[in-house]
Amino acid sequence: VKVGLIGSGWMGAFHAESIARRVPGAILAAIADPNVESAQALAQSLGTGKVTADAADILADPEIDAVVIASPARFHSALITQAAAAGKHVFCEKPAGQGLDELDAALAAVEKAGVHFQIGFNRRYADDFQAAKKDLAAGVAGQPQLLRSLTRDPGTGSIPNAARVPAWTVFLETLIHDFDTLNWFNEGAEPVEVYAVADALVEPELRDQGFLDTAVVTIRYSNGAIAVAEANFSALYGYDIRGEVFGSKGMVQAGRATETAARRYTAEGLSADTPRLNVELFRQAYTDELADFAATVRAQRDGTPPPSGAFSLTPGAADARRALAMALACIESVKQGGPVAVAAAPVALRDDARAGV
Amino acid sequence: VKVGLIGSGWMGAFHAESIARRVPGAILAAIADPNVESAQALAQSLGTGKVTADAADILADPEIDAVVIASPARFHSALITQAAAAGKHVFCEKPAGQGLDELDAALAAVEKAGVHFQIGFNRRYADDFQAAKKDLAAGVAGQPQLLRSLTRDPGTGSIPNAARVPAWTVFLETLIHDFDTLNWFNEGAEPVEVYAVADALVEPELRDQGFLDTAVVTIRYSNGAIAVAEANFSALYGYDIRGEVFGSKGMVQAGRATETAARRYTAEGLSADTPRLNVELFRQAYTDELADFAATVRAQRDGTPPPSGAFSLTPGAADARRALAMALACIESVKQGGPVAVAAAPVALRDDARAGV
Amino acid sequence: VKVGLIGSGWMGAFHAESIARRVPGAILAAIADPNVESAQALAQSLGTGKVTADAADILADPEIDAVVIASPARFHSALITQAAAAGKHVFCEKPAGQGLDELDAALAAVEKAGVHFQIGFNRRYADDFQAAKKDLAAGVAGQPQLLRSLTRDPGTGSIPNAARVPAWTVFLETLIHDFDTLNWFNEGAEPVEVYAVADALVEPELRDQGFLDTAVVTIRYSNGAIAVAEANFSALYGYDIRGEVFGSKGMVQAGRATETAARRYTAEGLSADTPRLNVELFRQAYTDELADFAATVRAQRDGTPPPSGAFSLTPGAADARRALAMALACIESVKQGGPVAVAAAPVALRDDARAGV
Amino acid sequence: VKVGLIGSGWMGAFHAESIARRVPGAILAAIADPNVESAQALAQSLGTGKVTADAADILADPEIDAVVIASPARFHSALITQAAAAGKHVFCEKPAGQGLDELDAALAAVEKAGVHFQIGFNRRYADDFQAAKKDLAAGVAGQPQLLRSLTRDPGTGSIPNAARVPAWTVFLETLIHDFDTLNWFNEGAEPVEVYAVADALVEPELRDQGFLDTAVVTIRYSNGAIAVAEANFSALYGYDIRGEVFGSKGMVQAGRATETAARRYTAEGLSADTPRLNVELFRQAYTDELADFAATVRAQRDGTPPPSGAFSLTPGAADARRALAMALACIESVKQGGPVAVAAAPVALRDDARAGV
Known part of the structure; x- marks a missing residue:
């Protein structure tokens, strides 16, 4: 290809x-x-x-x-x-x-x-997020009731060029990942309403210019599940990406706390290195999303069967649309200071999304 | 005593x-x-x-x-x-x-x-919550930006006598623990505003009678920190209590995933037992809160110096008041469907609260 | 009592x-x-x-x-x-x-x-060792094939009063705990032969006086299982006690890596406190072994039924004897530089031991 | 290349x-x-x-x-x-x-x-073993005193074609990996003496034909450190590879307990998948050892500087020789039933080994 x-x-x-x-x-x-x-x-x-x-x-x-x-x-x-x-x-x-x-x-x-259209929601391809999704598809957690997804970008306590970061980046570029993770984990339900709180806590002096580096979003889904998405631009310990689904039968979690399985024990106690960069934590995921893309394109070009899996994986048009609608509703929620409905997708897209891969 | x-x-x-x-x-x-x-x-x-x-x-x-x-x-x-x-x-x-x-x-x-007045916020006495508090007092996480506290009560997927559970129990009896944990972890700040979402997801047929078994609360604090408290009445895997503080310098977490440190590995993979009962998970905490109470009473009675610590521990009048005000604001938030301000405490109580032990 | x-x-x-x-x-x-x-x-x-x-x-x-x-x-x-x-x-x-x-x-x-006779093998009363034993009694690991038990005492890198520590303490006072753990975990089998290697690695200048602060023992059991016991007198990270049984169906592990479940994440990565003192790590175990003793004495005195459990727990005469025989065989093994048979117990003791509680 | x-x-x-x-x-x-x-x-x-x-x-x-x-x-x-x-x-x-x-x-x-000569000791390229080695090279554990390396191959409780497995495979093919890990972790010291115990515990009926599926080896090093290597051919929970170094300043550990960071919590408690296949657990390591080989060959061919690292990595001639000498000494130890000296390498090889990469 x-x-x-x-x-x-x-x-x-x-x-x-x-x-x-x-x-x-x-x-x-x-x-x-x-x-x-x-x-x-x-x-x-x-x-x-x-x-x-x-x-x-x-x-x-x-x-x-x-x-x-x-x-x-x-x-x-x-x-x-x-x-x-x-x-x-x-x-x-x-x-x-x-x-x-x-x-x-x-x-x-x-x-x-x-x-063929695919969007770069790479977390779906991380091995632990896939394992969690596989468990969810198998019903391990039952009917979802509470979900959480978070993004904390690695930082040093201040944000270089913060003044040049476009407004609403925290929703449009960062939390959009979490929205997709939540939608994917809560497959079959639609996001109905969001309530977003956001602030400039890393760079408070930029608050008056509309800069936002920290946000918490509550999402209500059509199946009753309540989700929380959370983001911050400056985690001193590195790149922290986690997902959690609690339901009628149990809980599944994804998210890697340490860079490797190595541990050290010294006079100071236990310690281990934490993941620092998205391209380290998700190296495999970034490769696999493109491999999935290439394989699907080849199959479509050659008229051969597409790659298949035991659970929906490839993020497509409806997923891109759904996550964007949530981010835009968050912006509106911050402006209004209250909960805001999420814009429904055109019927065709919604159907497509639920077809899975 | x-x-x-x-x-x-x-x-x-x-x-x-x-x-x-x-x-x-x-x-x-x-x-x-x-x-x-x-x-x-x-x-x-x-x-x-x-x-x-x-x-x-x-x-x-x-x-x-x-x-x-x-x-x-x-x-x-x-x-x-x-x-x-x-x-x-x-x-x-x-x-x-x-x-x-x-x-x-x-x-x-x-x-x-x-x-002397003490309230039964026993989580403060759990060894892991104390260790987290000690780290917070030492500045390990820096200035708090994002907090989380959750309670999932052990259950079987349905709630016995749910119809007789008083209204708003999820806020007044359950999440009030989480509110105190968040206040204690974010010491020096006041809860300013809450937004609460609640539902009957475990017992949906009781929703119309006002029964609530699941809730998520977003809290804004006077220092800018944003917190989330979350509760559910029926976790099939047992009693799940966790706390997390993310701040300008890092993160601290409390919460015990397993009953003991024992692990088993079989053809099915890794497994371990989870905590099942509050009186098991918090046996030491329940003892220690009463030991603290007895020791303080004795000291006050005998005119001797009270037990002291490196960080505030004993939950007192202002703590009881602050957590209740949050629970009541949550009830109002659910009724209104939007964010609600938390009632400020009388000045005396607020001062007292910040004196610590 | x-x-x-x-x-x-x-x-x-x-x-x-x-x-x-x-x-x-x-x-x-x-x-x-x-x-x-x-x-x-x-x-x-x-x-x-x-x-x-x-x-x-x-x-x-x-x-x-x-x-x-x-x-x-x-x-x-x-x-x-x-x-x-x-x-x-x-x-x-x-x-x-x-x-x-x-x-x-x-x-x-x-x-x-x-x-009634009970010996102070307190590890049997630690919650994680009991959980592992319970799993073993239930057959989770199947027929034991490989076992490990280790003791690392907390230290600072040098041993105070090392010159006054009695010879062979590493076997008679320290590893004797591990021998009992292994025997208990491999219940029904007898230790047949030991091979011990020991040295003064913490205090090498005392090697010539016969001081030993580090030892590794290989044990062959009558059921074919091979065990390793390991000890060192000076772990800078604290008190490290672990047990592991691998068998035909899986593995169980005991041993607590950290003092509490609390974790911190900072610019340096993940860290947590480690257990430092036996009376901290095993506070509950030390209490419970005496509570078991008192309850058994009371039952015997009053002619009431003894406390019972789902698995053998109370270490008695045969256990004391078996572990000592192993320690003594280790001393002989070090002297000879080769494997040494473990002295069999008198028949009465051996029978007693297998009766369980 | x-x-x-x-x-x-x-x-x-x-x-x-x-x-x-x-x-x-x-x-x-x-x-x-x-x-x-x-x-x-x-x-x-x-x-x-x-x-x-x-x-x-x-x-x-x-x-x-x-x-x-x-x-x-x-x-x-x-x-x-x-x-x-x-x-x-x-x-x-x-x-x-x-x-x-x-x-x-x-x-x-x-x-x-x-x-250029490189031997397939792939564990050196696993991310957690490299992290541990990096820590050891930085002195985190101080002077090594106790080491452990283990291999448990995935199995089902019986070994297909066991009768056709060559004699001594457990030492020559399996434990040779652990010997190299121990040598690499204890760099600068030479293995002096081994004591090996081995048995047919998975397939006991093949014991009389000399088949061995389980072994434990104690190794004494020239710097006083005592190491244990352990192997078994049939772990029902999968592929279990671990390393541990305890020394005068602390401990480092390598080894991955679970396939991914995902966790599930259900009515049965906590569970997670375990690694099942060497080519899954070590996929990256197998790639990286060949990438290192190719890069070194290219550098040597083109007269450009070789790839370098902060610690010795590439296993070469002396490493291959040293590990084989240990395996052969183990065979002799089993035959004799006692400790056996490890054959010293030719001087040239020993020097080469310590030059690092």
Whole structure:
């Protein structure tokens, strides 16, 4: 499967490396980035030839089967729309858009073109989150009643360039992961209402400019389950990602407390290293989401059966839409200071989402 | 220290046993319960002579130094008031009252009488919660930003006599523990606002009668910290009590996942027993809270210095008041469907609370 | 049950406190110690009247039901013999003797007198070791094949008064606990042969004087199981006691890595406090072994049924003898530099041991 | 780097897949196996063309830089000798030989040819074992005093084809991993003496034919440290690999108890999945050892600096020799029923070993 990468920033470069080196059967065919020099450096280090400043060159290339969109979020919906129109299969980093209108248009284009669409909710591919999902699918926790998902990004106690972080990032870029985890763990239910509290606790002097680095969201689901999503931008102990589902029969938990299973015992007591970087904690997950994408694209291209599993795995159009609707409802909740309903998805998307893989 | 027990139900009987057998220097001098037969059976099993149907007999007994109030919650405030008026030191099970007016009157009586008052927030005495508090007092987590406390009572998936459980029990009797844990962990800050979501998920057919078995509460504190308290009445895996504080320097956690440190590995994988009963999980804590009470009463009676610690421990009048105010605000929040301010405590109580031990 | 304590050193004083304060139904009736002043101070602090320099006074006291022997090990066998002859029930700290001849004589006296005998193998009463034993009794691990028990005493990297520590202490006083744990975990099998390696690694300059602070013992059992016992006198991280049984169906493990369930996460990673003192780690176990002793003595005295359990618990005469025989074989193994057979117990003892409680 | 694979059995096939798909910069150039059909099937599935029945074809191919030897152990030494003579860099599965004479000859050929030699002690590349080693290199545990390494292979309680398992496999193929782990963890010390106990506990009816499925080895090191290595062929709970070093300053541990960080809590208590297969538990380690090999070969071929690390990592000639000498001493120990000295390595090898990478 020949893949064109659009956007070669931090995540784009990591995806490029995954495609070039770690995803069986995938070829990194081209890189598009307005910053051509950076893209060229990346291409060279990976032994890939083609570089362009314009994503349109990739979309126009008939050799290319699929694109990985890793540009800034404000371009995502438009790029999805264009890629679908060009007949390319699409893997898009989260969020798939910044508004429901633009996203619905993009997803309509995807549906019309019949291309495969996957969104970068990589946590689904982490081994412990998959194990938890497998247990949930098997009914280990019974009917979900209480859920929790949290993201704490690694930090040093202050946020570099905080003033340049776009407003509402905590919902649109960070908690959107947790929303998807909760939706996936509570499969079959729809998020109905959110109540969001957010503040600038890491960088309080930026509070007046609307900067938010900490948030807690309560979510009510159509099946009665109550969920909490929580985020903070600066955990001194590293990258802390956890999920928990409590239900009528028990509880399942995911989340890795330490970098490895090694432990040390000294005069100070027990200690162990904690995970520090998303690309360390989720290295396997980042590879596996792209491997899933490549395998599905190949199957669709070749008319062979898609990869299958014992539980739903691949995050698609309805998942992208559902999580974005929650993030947008959170923004509204913060503005209003009270609970806000989550916008229902178009019927087609909702059905699609429940079909599973 | 001679102690009179008022109320010999489930917790009363357990406290009786602790006083008679496990608390050094405490003597179980008398038991008052309208159900005299039950009280007599208890007294006999513990080798204690005096039993009465009327708590007034205990309050009138000049030999008795202190009372432990373990009657139903609706009598608590009145009993505190009477005991204080009789010059007895008071240990009262939570909640100390069911309304702020009655509680404020009771606490005023306590203050006027100069007796010692302690409330049964036993989690403070659990070894892991104390270790977490010690770390927090030492600044290990820095300035608190996100807190969590949860209670999941052991159950079987249905609640016996659910129809007879008083309304709002989930807030007044269950989450009140979590509110105190959060307040204690976030010492120096006041709870400002709560948003509560509650439902009947274990016994959905009782929802229409106002029964609530599941709740999630978001709390905003005066120092900006955001906390979540969560409760459910029926965890099939046992008694699940946890606390977590995340702050500017790190995180501390309390909560015991397994009954003991033993582990088994079989063809099915790793497994271990989970804690099943509060009187098992917190046996030491229940003993230690009464030992602290007895030691403080003795010190006050004898004019000797009170037991001291490196961190605030004994939950007193202001703690009882603060947690109740939060529970009442939660009830209001559920009724209104939005966030509600927490009633501020009288100035005297607030000051007292921050003096620590 | 009235108990006389013989020996008021470190463990004796702790046992005194347990009897006086924590064991239901036990009364600390008298303390005997040649160091009368120390005994008096202890008695006073516990509110116990009677103190004597001579253990014979206790044995002659008709009011006293039972003795707890906590004197130096070289007096144990003789005191057991005398106490049994005086009709006292006996709880003796380990080891019950320093040679098989003296111990066999003592145990014969116990048998002749018909008194209850218990030895201070307190680990059997630790909650995690009991949970593991319960699993083993239920067949969770199947037929034992590989066992491990270890003791690492807390230390600072050097051993105070090492020059005055009696020779072979590592086997007679320390590993004897592990031998009992292994025997108990491998119930029904006899230790057949040991191979011991020992050295002075903490205090190497004392090696030439015969001091040993580190040892590893391999044990072959009659059922084919192979066990390893390991000891060291100076663990900087505290008191480390673990047990493990691997068998045809799985594995069970006991041993507590941390002081409490609390955890902290900081810029340095995950950390937690480790257990530091035997009287902290095993506080409950030390209380429970004496409570078991008192309850059994009371039952025997009053002709009532003894406390019972789902698995063998109380360590008795055969257990004391079996563990000592292993320690003595280890000493011989070190001297010879090769494997040594474990001396078989007299038939009566062996039968007794397998009767369980 | 072009790699020829010699032997396409279970491990050979896995290595083939690693080279073809997961090791950056490595090319699987050819496969040699007397079972040509099996080799062809493997080559086809990986998209590799060249297959031969005769390893000599690979050694004669000037295009091939290096070989991976994964044939049965009895051919290893001879193949190393031939490969070195042909100027090929060598990665050899353990053991590198079955006798010291043949191995010393092979390693002399390696030295003479100046080719790179690496042995398949893959545990060094597991993330937790590396973390432990890093801590040991930093002095976290101080001077080693007690070490433990264990291997328990996954099983079902009986061993398929046990009668065809070569004698002494438990030492030569299984415990040889643990010997290397112990040597690596106790770097700078030489194994001086071993005492081995072994038995057929899984398949007792094969005991008389010399079959051994369970073994415990005590090792004395030149620095006084005492180590225990333990193996069993049939753990019903899966693949259990652990290491522990206790020293003058503390302890480090490696070993992963569960397959992922996910946990479930149900009416039966806590449970989690355990690792089941070496190629699952050590997937990353198997890839990384070959990546290290390929990178070193490339560096040596191109005259560029080799990959470096903060601690010794790559297992080489002296490591292969030292572990084999221990395994052979164990066999002798079982035969003699007593401790046996470990054969010292030729001076050149010993020096080389301590040079690190």
